[in-house]
Amino acid sequence: MMTSNEYIKKALQSLKNSPLKTTKQRVDIIKILFSEGNNHFTVEDVHNKIEKLGLNISLATVYNCLNQLTENGIVKSVKTSCNKIYFDTNTTSHHHFFCKNSSTLIDIESKNIKISKLPKIPNGKKLDSIEIVVNLTE
């Protein structure tokens, strides 16, 4: 199990290895995202934390930053049956519980869910990814 500092360090290293510049805003956002290890955030969540910390990062930057971290494999984005995009600090292949009442995501490790039969992929297309969401109620 990694400590939160290790998660942050690792993510900052990925940022350095990416073509993205290491700006103050990106470092602050990465610290917020990875301060609790694997976690899920909406843009709103991140922006709220920024305000609470007294940091001054515009909403546009939060969007830009999260999108670019996603494009560069530092976080992952997840769409759910509510209308917001969630950003996931767990970039390994995995699936999700989604609780409709509380609008929260919970990771399902790959090894804990198994598909034993898949349909034939339509002609001319190729498999990109399989997303499984197990919807929960309270």
Place this chain on the structure above:
Amino acid sequence: MMTSNEYIKKALQSLKNSPLKTTKQRVDIIKILFSEGNNHFTVEDVHNKIEKLGLNISLATVYNCLNQLTENGIVKSVKTSCNKIYFDTNTTSHHHFFCKNSSTLIDIESKNIKISKLPKIPNGKKLDSIEIVVNLTE
């Protein structure tokens, strides 16, 4: 295999059996939705067909109608990794291919996909539904 008229008749009967009133607009929209059997529509798709047919149904009504048909089990709604809600005339339990390039949905029959292992449902929650989306590229 049902004919399109049979699909329409069946849906209109479900409308009659529901607490919803049988209005001209709802009948027109059901005819559009079910005229090709199982199919997927965005609100925009439906509204375009309405315009093309020279019908006069406001966008608000299309939204209201599709939402209420969904609430009453006459259609199903599907969220995809693009940001639109799709309405699905197939109300049986099934899954989807989603082609990211063309933004199209294709049904996967329940029997053609099988989950052989499921994680433990978190305490205090209960299983609502499992949504599997097999994302495709061209």
Place this chain on the structure above:
DNA sequence: TACTAAATTAGAATAATTCTAATTTACGAT
């Protein structure tokens, strides 16, 4: 230290959807 492409920013723009409040309609009761 200076240069330049990239990043940040505020605010406008867009896109999908929902809300509002006035008008119209479906349909059960008369």
Place this chain on the structure above:
DNA sequence: ATCGTAAATTAGAATTATTCTAATTTAGTA
């Protein structure tokens, strides 16, 4: 058949999430 009423429809405003724009600032290389 007609009436009364709750439900449905409507146009347009409002909201929500997100992206765009264009001016300013900054990171990192030369």
